[in-house]
Amino acid sequence: MAGPSRKRRPRTRRSPEAARELLLSAAESLVAERGPDAVTLRDVAEAAGVTAGLVTHYFGTYAGLVRAVLRRQDALTRERIRDELRAGERAPDADALLRILFEALADPRRVRLFAWSALRGDLGTSSTRGLRDLVDALEAAFRRTLPARQVPARSRIELVALLALSATHGYAIGKEAWLPGLGLGPATRERDEEFRAALTAVLRHAMAGFAGSSAG
Numbered sequence: 001m002a003g004p005s006r007k008r009r010p011r012t013r014r015s016p017e018a019a020r021e022l023l024l025s026a027a028e029s030l031v032a033e034r035g036p037d038a039v040t041l042r043d044v045a046e047a048a049g050v051t052a053g054l055v056t057h058y059f060g061t062y063a064g065l066v067r068a069v070l071r072r073q074d075a076l077t078r079e080r081i082r083d084e085l086r087a088g089e090r091a092p093d094a095d096a097l098l099r100i101l102f103e104a105l106a107d108p109r110r111v112r113l114f115a116w117s118a119l120r121g122d123l124g125t126s127s128t129r130g131l132r133d134l135v136d137a138l139e140a141a142f143r144r145t146l147p148a149r150q151v152p153a154r155s156r157i158e159l160v161a162l163l164a165l166s167a168t169h170g171y172a173i174g175k176e177a178w179l180p181g182l183g184l185g186p187a188t189r190e191r192d193e194e195f196r197a198a199l200t201a202v203l204r205h206a207m208a209g210f211a212g213s214s215a216g
Contacts, residue, residue, distance in 0.1 A: 094203035
């Protein structure tokens, strides 16, 4: 005699966009908890309650999944920067730009994923597009708020963006070792603010030469 039939749990039907977001959120949480090297596609699938094949279907490989997570995080940061620039009635300010970058890099998930991908040489073309979007937004803000003759050359804007991104990401990755190594004690909010203030001064100095620099 056949035993009682098992009741199957009904599957939740999700749109492709919802499924991707579910997997990306699961990946972000696991990376924050364990670090990128200790997470697999199967781990992400189990955390999201789906099959490993579905993760592979959407992202191909674990590196592809990490790139997608970074793209989502970068898109959110760029949108915040664009909103800040659109709302401003004056030329872009170094302090506002750095405040947003520091807030984004306060999340250890982003820092770990960025460092892991950078060391593997696997940031992908999305990082290039993201940089272009950031420079586009800065350039548009300068054109809206400055006389035409004072709008900086794009190459100057790119240098300032590169300086801001390099310094903030480098500090976020290395501060846990560098601060004690310099005898400055552990990484704290106060140390972060001190570094941000120093970097703001550097960027303001670089941006002060913008007036009349449109010729390069």
